[in-house]
Amino acid sequence: MNDQNTDQIKKEARRLQKELTGHSYQYHVLDDPVISDVEYDMMLKRLIEIEEEFPQFSTPDSPTKRVGAPPLTGFQQAIHSIPMLSLDNAFNDQDVLDFYKRSVKNLNREDILYAAEPKLDGVAVELKYENGTLVQATTRGDGVTGEVITQNVRTIRSVPLKLHEVKMRAPSLLEVRGEIIIKRTDFDRLNKIRLEHGENVFANPRNAAAGSLRQLDSKITASRPLDIFVYGTGFVQGISFQSQSLMLDTLKDFGFPVNSHIKSGLTIDGVLKFYKELEALRDSLSYEIDGMVIKVDDIFLQQQLGEKIKSPRWAIAYKFPAMQKTTTIKDIIVQVGRTGTLTPVAILEGVNIGGAMVSRATLHNEDEIKRKDIRIGDKALVMRAGDVIPKVVKIIESERKGDEVPFEMPVHCPVCKSKIEKVKLDKSIINKCVNASCQAQLKERIKHFVSKKAFDIDGLGKKIVVQLVDEGMLKSFADVFFLEKEKLACLDRMAQKSATNLTRSIEKSKNISLRRFVYALGIDHTGENAAKLISERFSTLKDIMETSEEVLEEINGIGPETASAVCKFFSNFENKTILEDIIYSGVIITNDQPVIAESHDNPFNNKRIVLTGTLQSMPRSEAKKQLEKLGASVTSSISSKTDFLIAGENAGSKLEKAQTLGVEIMDENWFAALLKKLV
Structure with missing residues (x-):
């Protein structure tokens, strides 16, 4: 390659490195992304290509360094320059007022202002930057010595590999402390994937984050949805801060994510008021918090107050009411999902967890019950996290009396009484009702069929679907399009106007893209992404129905399980009849994906x-x-x-x-x- 072309490639690499770093800052720090995730991934892929072909253009702080490094044989240890102390806890307003009185006494002044921030339920880490470049990351450990997890932390997109120096020059040494977390939706998605692969689920986001950070193979860590919020510093050379709030502003300018729910300049009364506000916000946040951290804002006053052996005198953690409580498992019932999968559910002695009464908890599957040895009558530790379905964390074996009853999965469907089949899914066994006419499945399938990401039929909510199935008005997907306004108006809670609006919404939904249509069918292992990939490969529904497993597996991103499920669905006579009825009702399927030329004309197709x-x-x-x-x-x-x-x-x-x-x-x-x- 000539020098001119090499220079062009080098310029492209530098541009991509700079732009990708900027986009990470926009997304994780400013919460204002300017490109989509797909565009980011495409840019990153191109940069990886360049750096693989021209390793001389790779830099230590390149965004490509987040993809994982060769596995370690073990973790080294490092001593913290300044110990990472734990915090004293407060459990009520009086504890906080006592903390304030001690500060007043030690400082001999009452005009103390505070900064208050959410207490994140994650894993504390320290990030060390030399001249603006990340050189080491360690866990808190015992507070004095931590484990070196630099390779793993480098995979976290929200951690800057090089500090932003737009507003000021990076100091010669900066140790930043923060909390590694996994957000709720990411945690649910991670556990769902683990269940599908027959792996044990994580008990909570904190455990998942901790386990991810202690992987010897950083490629595993890179596959986990880790995030960070920073809250303070350790040893610093070349810069100083007057207050906690100004420190956080500076860290944000350097490119670190700082929690948006932090307030400063608070009196002690303002602190107690903000605690109530934060507690009310708790369930709506995208991440887990278990309290509020209160800090004296003025760093000079922090230094005057000093530390005790294990905790600072200038900060305290005001804990929220527990989100885990112990209760009794009164019974275990089995629910049937839209694909026929049987899910055991614990019926609990009602207990108030975090302000909500909990009387049910998911037990995931039969293997999970056996692994945790869950029995009817057991005392159990139950966890609730926001909108996530409550779950049994563990059994309190010491509370057993001997009359607890082991659970046995039924051999017949609890709804339609059909025989249950055991189906192997990776390493685990799931129990399924294979009767396609099972009412429980039908209700869930139709709920999915009319949902927002599928046919998006406004007015056809869960309660109406259940009522229509129970009344015999919906026996298949196709029946949705033959609902009559007069019969709908006769239903409970369905007046003439509601019936008119619903039929209009059904009519409006009849124009649908191939991608959404395939997704609406609720085929096993065929979610939004699989439906998108299939609709990109085929022009029409007929093409999909006539294809083979081998052709489907050739699509990048479609595995053998999805290919088999799709072919099995479309080869089923009953399903074919339902699809014919849907088309007959006037549903028009369009393809909003690029049309691909036929194979005999197009040598690139599926290559x-x-x-x-x-x-x-x-x-x-x-x-x-x-x-x-x-x-x-x-x-x-x-x-x-x-x-x-x-x-x-x-x-x-x-x-x-x-x-x-x-x-x-x-x-x-x-x-x-x-x-x-x-x-």
Whole structure:
């Protein structure tokens, strides 16, 4: 490659490194993203390609360094420059007032102002920056010595690898302290994936975060949805702070995420008032908090107050009421989901957890019950977290009296009485009702069918669906489109106007994209993303119905379980009849994805392709975009599974590897000519 082209690649690498770092700051610090996640991922993928081909353009703080490093054999230990002390706890207003009185006495002044912040339920860490670059990350450990987890922390997108120096120059040394967390929705998604793979679920987000940070293989950590909020500093050289609030403002300017629910300049009465406000916000926050941290705002006053052996005198944690409580499991019942999966549910002695009465908790599956040895009559520790379904954390075995009853999964469906089948899913066994006419399944399937991301039928809520199924007015998906206004108006809580609005909404929903239609069918293992990938590959519903498992598996992102489930669904005679009825009702399915040319005209369709070298006719990013429109999967590395290598000028090592592996090589002229014909 000539010097001019090398300079262009170097400039592109530097631009991408800078822009990706800026986009992370916009997303995690300012909470104001300017590009989509997909665009970010595409830019990151391109930067990875460049740095793989031109390692001399990689930098220690490049965003690509977040993807994980070779596994460690163990964790080293490091001593904190300044001990990471724990906090004393307050459990009521009087405890906080006593803390205030001690401060007044020690400082001999009453005009003390405070900063108050949510007490995050995560894992405390310390990040060490030298001249603005992250050089080490450690856990809190015992407060004096922590474990070095630098490789793992580097994978967290919200942790700046290099400090932003827009408003001021980075100090020569800065130790920043924060809390690593997993947000609630990310935690639920993580546990769902673990259940699907037959793995044990995490008890709570904090345990998940702690386990993720202690992985010897940082690639595992990189796959976990970790996040951070910073709250303070350790040892600092080259900069000083007058107050806690000004320190946090400075850390935010340097690129660190700082919690938006922090208040400063509070009197002690203001602190107690803010505690009530924060407690009311608790369930609506996207992350777990278990209290509020109160700190003297003035750092000079903090230094005057000093520390005790294990905790500072200038801060205290005001804990919220417990979100975990012990109660009795009165019974275990079984619910049937839309795919027929049986889920055991614990019926509890009602208990108030965090301000809400809890009388039920999910037990996930039969294997989970066996693993935790859960029995009817047991005393159990139950956890509630916001809107998440309460769950049994563990059994209190010391409370057993001997009359507890072991649970046995029923052999027949509790709703339709059909025989239950045991289906292996990865490492676990799930129990399923395979009767497609089961009313419990039908209700859940129709709820999904009419939901916002599917047909989006306004007015057809859960209670109405249940009523329509119970009344025999809905026996399949297709029946939704044949509901009559006069019969609807006769239902309980359904007047003439409501019936009219519902039928209008049903009529409006009849124009639907192929992607949403496939998702609406609720096929096993076929969520939003799988439906999108399938609709990108096929032009019509008929094409999908006639395809094979082998063709589906060739789609990048579609695995054998999804391919099998899709083919099984569309080969079922009853399902085919329902689909015919849906089309007959007037439903029109359009494809909002790019139409891919037929295989015999389009040599790129469903092929794995690698681009290398410099293309004269277009940027490689544009070539990639066009190839993906034509159904190709464009990857960054050559393997024996690669179908084509499209080689521009100065193709380099990838061309040599393709020749060695016998991969078909296409030059730019041939590629451009084919593209002109197809696009």
